Amino acid sequence: MRIAQIAPPIESVPPTCYGGTERVVSYLTEELVKQGHQLTLFASGDSLTSAELVPCTKTALRLTPTVRDSIPYYMLMLDKVRERADEFDILHFHIDQFHFPIFRPMAQRTLTTLHGRQDLPDLQALYRGFTDMPLVSISNAQRRPCAAANFAATVYHGIPKELHAANVDRRGSYLAFLGRICPEKRVDHAIAIARAAGVTLKIAAKVDKVDEDYFREAIMPLLNGPGVEFIGEINEYAKTKFLGDALGLLFPIDWPEPFGLALIEAMACGTPVLAFRRGSVPEIVDEGVTGYIVDTPEEAIAVLPEVLSLDRRAVRQRFEERFSAERMARDYLKVYHSLLRTPARSDVEDRDLETPRRPGRMNGNGKGFYAD
Numbered sequence: 001m002r003i004a005q006i007a008p009p010i011e012s013v014p015p016t017c018y019g020g021t022e023r024v025v026s027y028l029t030e031e032l033v034k035q036g037h038q039l040t041l042f043a044s045g046d047s048l049t050s051a052e053l054v055p056c057t058k059t060a061l062r063l064t065p066t067v068r069d070s071i072p073y074y075m076l077m078l079d080k081v082r083e084r085a086d087e088f089d090i091l092h093f094h095i096d097q098f099h100f101p102i103f104r105p106m107a108q109r110t111l112t113t114l115h116g117r118q119d120l121p122d123l124q125a126l127y128r129g130f131t132d133m134p135l136v137s138i139s140n141a142q143r144r145p146c147a148a149a150n151f152a153a154t155v156y157h158g159i160p161k162e163l164h165a166a167n168v169d170r171r172g173s174y175l176a177f178l179g180r181i182c183p184e185k186r187v188d189h190a191i192a193i194a195r196a197a198g199v200t201l202k203i204a205a206k207v208d209k210v211d212e213d214y215f216r217e218a219i220m221p222l223l224n225g226p227g228v229e230f231i232g233e234i235n236e237y238a239k240t241k242f243l244g245d246a247l248g249l250l251f252p253i254d255w256p257e258p259f260g261l262a263l264i265e266a267m268a269c270g271t272p273v274l275a276f277r278r279g280s281v282p283e284i285v286d287e288g289v290t291g292y293i294v295d296t297p298e299e300a301i302a303v304l305p306e307v308l309s310l311d312r313r314a315v316r317q318r319f320e321e322r323f324s325a326e327r328m329a330r331d332y333l334k335v336y337h338s339l340l341r342t343p344a345r346s347d348v349e350d351r352d353l354e355t356p357r358r359p360g361r362m363n364g365n366g367k368g369f370y371a372d
Contacts (some may be wrong), residue, residue: 001336004088005029005051006042006081008095009073012060013047017206017233020261021115024157024328025094031160031329040088042081056080074098085109090336100130107132108339111152111332114138119145119256134339136332139280142258153335156284157259158328159268164240166270166316172245174200174229176271178262181219182211184255186276189297191222193250193274196301199227201250204242206233244269248291248307251275252300260284263291267319270312274300290315 005028011019014026025041026049033039033050041047045055056077061067078099085091085106093099093112103110113136127135127149134152137143143151175197177190187203194201207215223230234242243249249266250273257279264284266273273291275281285291292307294300 001333002038002040002087002089003032003336004040004042004081004084004091006077006091006093006095006099007044007047009044009057009077010061010070011044013041013043013049014236015060016063017235020259021094023236023261024115027157027159027325028329028332031325032333035329035333040084042077054080054084078102089340092332092336097126097130097133100126100133104130104132107134108342110134111136111335111339113155114142115258117256117258118142124148134335136335138259139283141256141280141283145256152339153331155328155331155335156323157261157264158323158325159261159264160325161268161320163236164265164268165244166268166312167244168270168312168316172247174202174246176243176246176249176266177201177203177205178234178239178243178249178265179205180211181205181207181215183214183218184253186252186254187219188222189252189254189276189300190250191228193252193297193300193304195225195227196297197304199247199304200229201227202229202231202242202246204231204234204238239265240269243271246271248304249273250300251281252297253278253281255279257281264319264323267315267323270316272307272310272312272315274304274307276300286318290318 005025007013007022007025011022013022015022029039029041029049029051039051040054041049041051042054042056044057044060046059047053057073061070061073074095081091082102091103091110093110094115096116111134115138123146127146131150133150135149137151137154138157140154175194177187179185181187187205191201243266249262249271251260251263253276255278259280263273263275267290273285275285275291275293277293277295281293285293287293292303294303
């Protein structure tokens with residue numbers, strides 16, 4: 001199959017440090033190439049891939065200090081995709097909804113994975129206006145605020161099995177926090193939980209410019225006390241040791257998390273997770289196997305000993321069963337084939353036939369094909 005993957009040019013594919021969407025695009029692209037498909041990746045020019053790379057910016061926009069507005073670069077990228085669109089069976093977009101007006105005439109050959117939160121009111125009008133653009137959610141929770149949109153599937157993220165080696169011996173003596181420093185990730189809760197439990201917390205996290213004031217005013221004063229070590233942003237290679245040596249991962253979020261890549265990265269290392277019941281968490285964490293889910297910091301403190309006693313071999317095994325890149329690619333291939341078998345809506349209307357919906361085309365009623 002000839003497949004185009006269109007990634008945000010904000011980060012390289014894969015990103016050098018933080019970057020969830022671009023990392024998933026990389027895992028998916030490389031796995032599809034491995035399975036024998038013809039892949040073309042539209043991304044920043046500093047991306048590394050075994051697919052054909054179409055550079056749409058010289059370097060990742062976040063690392064280019066002269067760039068103040070990313071939208072012109074998205075427009076230039078979409079024009080490159082448009083010029084080559086006829087070369088592909090499927091165009092798979094990972095850039096929110098920038099492409100909807102341009103690619104609507106070929107909607108049945110497009111797929112858009114939504115990587116962000118979908119509970120923003122303005123998105124409802126957008127999806128009502130583009131009901132023919134097939135979408136993929138990365139969790140069932142993510143799609144609930146816009147259930148009337150044209151969801152073709154839910155496909156959970158996956159990462160390569162060989163990316164992280166499991167540490168089943170639990171060599172470290174600390175709890176881990178991995179991600180971004182921002183109000184919705186609640187690193188302050190992680191600090192409070194670790195201190196109450198008398199366990200050191202190591203924080204490997206990125207601070208975006210928009211969150212610098214929050215970090216300086218709300219979080220930095222908490223770092224001055226005992227038992228907390230701020231490491232900063234780490235790359236992919238450092239994650240194996242950071243997560244693998246940890247007693248557990250704290251994931252005390254306070255927002256509708258669309259997926260939570262850090263959860264499965266920890267599981268790949270054999271490290272159990274303690275997460276708050278928000279967004280996708282109940283779909284990702286198998287309670288009593290890969291971790292526990294709580295509603296408050298007090299519950300987290302109480303259940304922490306049970307989290308740390310979980311079988312790390314079982315954590316890794318469940319990761320391999322549910323969250324491998326191989327499984328993710330297989331699920332996306334099902335969606336691709338399903339879309340290509342489905343007549344375009346205009347064709348159906350022209351023939352004036354009552355054509356049943358095939359699997360993979362959801363009619364906004366919450367029922368249909370789920371790829372996982």
